[in-house]
Amino acid sequence: xxxxxxxxxxxxxxxxxxxxxxxxxxxxxxxxxxxxxxxxxxxxxxxxxxxxxxxxxxxxxxxxxxxxxxxxxxxxxxxxxxxxxxxxxxxxxxxxxxxxxxxxxxxxxxxxxx
Amino acid sequence: xxxxxxxxxxxxxxxxxxxxxxxxxxxxxxxxxxxxxxxxxxxxxxxxxxxxxxxxxxxxxxxxxxxxxxxxxxxxxxxxxxxxxxxxxxxxxxxxxxxxxxxxxxxxxxx
Numbered sequence: 001x002x003x004x005x006x007x008x009x010x011x012x013x014x015x016x017x018x019x020x021x022x023x024x025x026x027x028x029x030x031x032x033x034x035x036x037x038x039x040x041x042x043x044x045x046x047x048x049x050x051x052x053x054x055x056x057x058x059x060x061x062x063x064x065x066x067x068x069x070x071x072x073x074x075x076x077x078x079x080x081x082x083x084x085x086x087x088x089x090x091x092x093x094x095x096x097x098x099x100x101x102x103x104x105x106x107x108x109x110x111x112x113x114x
Numbered sequence: 115x116x117x118x119x120x121x122x123x124x125x126x127x128x129x130x131x132x133x134x135x136x137x138x139x140x141x142x143x144x145x146x147x148x149x150x151x152x153x154x155x156x157x158x159x160x161x162x163x164x165x166x167x168x169x170x171x172x173x174x175x176x177x178x179x180x181x182x183x184x185x186x187x188x189x190x191x192x193x194x195x196x197x198x199x200x201x202x203x204x205x206x207x208x209x210x211x212x213x214x215x216x217x218x219x220x221x222x223x224x225x
Contacts, residue, residue: 042217099208100165105157
């Protein structure tokens with residue numbers, strides 16, 4: 001059973017470009033979470049999705065950021081018009097569902113905005 | 115309000131000594147509590163969780179944690195530390211579809 005897959009592992013974008021980060025959850029998992037981590041800092045929750053639904057997006061910036069988890073295919077975190085402050089590691093996690101289930105994390109995508 | 119506190123940014127322990135990484139939560143009732151570990155340039159890995167039942171929970175790599183309702187704590191412990199335990203440790207709480215992570219504690223095991 002493959003773990004959580006994220007691609008690309010490293011992404012370099014110039015200011016103003018768009019960044020698309022992909023996450024394929026573990027087989028059988030229908031709950032996906034996105035987090036952002038800055039160097040030497042903790043994990044900041046961004047968004048929680050189930051198939052075709054956004055459950056909690058309270059951690060998402062109001063502008064430029066969006067996320068989806070379609071019926072088919074991976075979850076996508078999209079950042080439009082990137083700025084230098086968007087440079088960070090973005091982690092995706094998946095779970096079977098429910099508050100009592102642990103999350104399984106992908107290896108992360110390291111976004112660098114130049 | 116729901117929150118998770120890890121009061122120590124860093125913990126240093128000599129190899130072979132017992133280690134404790136502290137975590138407290140502030141939600142009343144019965145929370146679901148988790149510990150994760152993060153090695154450099156990797157995603158987080160699940161260590162253990164408390165859902166209900168026995169207050170002492172055993173997890174991966176010889177780690178255990180004790181749920182203490184009166185002190186609202188869920189400290190991570192290991193009887194004998196290894197150098198390979200050096201990593202970043204996160205406590206988290208799940209409740210009503212809300213997931214809160216602590217800011218993390220960096221554990222250094224000194225050879």
